[in-house]
Amino acid sequence: MLYLWLLTIKFICFFPFAYTESLDYRYACLDQSSDHPSPRYQTNLNDLLSLLSSHSAKSKGFGHRTSGFDETNKIYGLYFCRGDANATLCNSCIENSSKMIKQVCPNNVSAVFWCPFCLLRYSNKNFFGKLDIRPRIPMFDATQNSTGEFDSDARILMNGLIDMGSEAPLMFGTHMFNINGTQRRYGWVQCSRDITSEECRTCLSNMIQEVEKCCKEKRFWRIFSPSCVVMYETQPFLLNDVQHDAVPPQKAPEKDETKSLTLKIIIPVIGVVAVALLVFSIYYYRRLERKKVEKEMKNIDAMFSQDQTNNEENVNMDLPMIPLSTILKCTDNFSDKYKLGEGGFGGVYKGVLADGREIAVKRLSKTSVQGVEEFKNEVMLIAKLQHRNLVRLLACCIEKKEKLLIYEYLPNSSLDVQLRDMVKAALLNWKQRLNIINGIAKGLLYLHEDSRLRVIHRDLKASNVLLDHEMNPKISDFGLARTFGGDQGEGNTVRIVGTYGYMAPEYAIEGLFSVKSDVFSFGVLLLEIISGKRNNKFYLSEHGQSLLTYAWNFWSESKGLELMDPSIANSYDPSEVLKCIQIGLLCVQDNAADRPTMSSVLQMLGSDNVTLPSPICSAFSVGRATNTIEGGTSSNASAPVPVNDVNDITLSEIMPR
The missing domain is CATH 1.10.510.10 (Transferase(Phosphotransferase) domain 1)
Known part of the structure; x- marks a missing residue:
């Protein structure tokens, strides 16, 4: 019986994705207990899932309901469907997900079920209107692309898609763009409509940060969380192209020749406008990204141009600036033989100046997501702090897109x-x-x-x-x-x-x-x-x-x-x-x-x-599991989250220097 349900849910969730047969649904069973939920709770859960299924048949792709009156057995449920899915497809997905979620999480009072057409979740705690980015579940193809699939152009366009999706009425956005000038890629973002636009943007940005760890070199990937979903595909997946296969088409009313002629004129015009908007959006978001980088650089430059004195600690904020040529020479152009370690910020290299002084050079990685902020934070902070048990910042270098911090060299490592x-x-x-x-x-x-x-x-x-x-x-x-x-x-x-x-x-x-x-x-x-x-x-x-x-x-x-x-x-x-x-x-x-x-x-x-x-x-x-958590945000650090063949919970972790 379970096997039949697996086939059913796979069809409902994935029929447009013939090229991604290896991808499957995902679920997270939370608050797992060896004790079965009470009969009353099970009854309330059945009622709740029935309510959500009924509601999805006539809604616009989103709904939340509660079941039960006493706080002990009260249960909260929510669903949202893809913004381009019609009511029939949404209802089919929610109905089948409702049946599957009870099969895969039979002894849980809280669970989340994902597939590309819908998300379904329930809990014994009220989560309505609350941003929840854990657990983050990645799905990706097994093909490794050593050239780095998710390059700067793709990242800029996905960030632009995040801005559009978070402001849209349905909190849904999708777009096609080219990477490396030749290959088409398709992006899709969506948030649960019970959170704010700002929370939606925060959630989606966190999902993009996850890409740096799991999927940066993958041809296509999806990252799910309870409050939002992000997808990056190699094939078009808009339901406008495939819905006719999912839902029997209704016979269109006859149109007179005037209407037909009007459509023939309007459709090409819409196409031209759409292409123009696409070109403009790509240009606009690239320009925004360049301005952001330039602004960060000006902020950092301004930081060092100020001649301020900390009266309490007598620290000169005007740090010395060392030319990049000097750093390249003393580190042999950042040679691996001089490398001391690698961290979330970037690499750390040993250098020897012309006067024989040994230094440690911290180099901001060009792919570091939070690198610029950490660079500013560290310079602004450590330049003001002077203590024999704090590492000493000697100088810095900001030149030719390089951002470098120069510290005293400590020979006994960490x-x-x-x-x-x-x-x-x-x-x-x-x-x-x-x-x-x-x-x-x-x-x-x-x-x-x-x-x-x-x-x-x-x-x-x-x-x-x-x-x-x-x-x-x-x-x-x-x-x-x-x-x-x-x-x-x-x-x-x-x-x-x-x-x-x-x-x-x-x-x-x-x-x-x-x-x-x-x-x-x-x-x-x-x-x-x-x-x-x-x-x-x-x-x-x-x-x-x-x-x-x-x-x-x-x-x-x-x-x-x-x-x-x-x-x-x-x-x-x-x-x-x-x-x-x-x-x-x-x-x-x-x-x-x-x-x-x-x-x-x-x-x-x-x-x-x-x-x-x-x-x-x-x-x-006491009793924590052996899973690791990064940096970045866990709702329960002491309880493992069973997930279908995926690591449980990850937080962004700053790696050792």
Whole structure:
């Protein structure tokens, strides 16, 4: 029976796409439980799906309904169909999706079902009017195109399509355009009509960002989320071309010769106007993109032309500008042999100036989606910050479309490299590790309380802590940092950025960030330094749990010293190690209010007499799956989302430098 339904739904969803037979429907079963929903809930669900199916037969492609009266078993449902689908096709798609969604998600109180003609979702929580971009489900062909299919022209035109679609009454837009001057491509975007135009634009932009990770070199792809859908195809898929095969055509009324002649005149005129509008739109959006880049460049140039002095910290904002020719010479034209690493911003290269000084050159990648913003953010921030535990920005270069940041070179690489290499980790004794812990804490305290602006780093991790020749730590990478003035100390975002394993629960789940988010990351880092293990890789080990859970189990059983890296067994002070473990567990508590401030952390680290409070077990770190989350926004970081042969949930993650 299930097989018959699969055939039915595949026909309804995909009959115009004979060239994409490998593509299939997708679904996400959310809030999965081993217990079956109550009979009342199942009855309400059946009623809801029936209501939505009936409504779709006479609607204009969108509707939402509720079923049930008591809050325990009340259920919310919504559907939307493609903007160019007629009522008959929309109704067929919703009816078949209603039957399939119960088959594939039988034990769930929340689910989403996608196919190219419609989206159907339900939940026991009210999601009407709320932007929801998770989970993001990519679909693409298996063919790899090494030339990079999704080039700048395609990106510009898809961004233009996003603007048109988000402002359209049906929140639907489609367009044909050429890439590389010869190949036709077809774009399609659509949003659920219960969200605003601005939220629609945000949702679609997030889907385009996903392309950079999953589908940049694919010939065609689709990315689905609960609130919007984006498609990029090699063949025309407008239903105006195929609907006659799906719905029996009605006999047209006879037309007299005058009407026929009128149509013969009007149709070519419409065609000419459409081509003219297409050419104009391509020109217009390319021009907008060029102006945007030029504006960004002028903003960056203006930033350095100001001669401002920070009276409190006596920092000159007029950073030195190094010629591009000098950088090319000292890095051997960005040779791979000088490359130190690669991150979300771009590559990092070692260089040696003519006077013998060693530098690190951070090069903005031309394909970096958020690169310009991160470039500006890092320059504006780090030029104002001066502390021995923050990496020092020496100069910059903006020339011939290159954007470069020049930093002091730190010979011992990052803390991540030191802990990952067994030989280097063995040479990192307890005294040095404690010095690194104290240095990171002092750097964070400066950011949170002692600098002119309150700074939240948002991406503190082992790879963003660099070590100088004396193994002193320096916090780096301020591209994702946020600043606050006055008494403000927290914010909210729909774009979650950072690295799995270091994110505070309130940030990963709700987008809330504050100084206590950095404290959580510091706590994870502290436990990593003590144990020599990395939290975001810990699931892959034989332990099958997070480093935080692993540490808590030892602590609660009064076996804290068993967490310690065996390579420092001959150099440690037991009381200092136990104190640091306790401080780390205090920093990773679920409730942000329970975590200490960095000033309290430094006081605890520096005193032998202070009585430390008892940490509370962190439920956020218990029982999470082995999936990774990027940067960018998850609605539930602790629960896996079963998806048909696709990775569960991904957040954009800034890769290690």
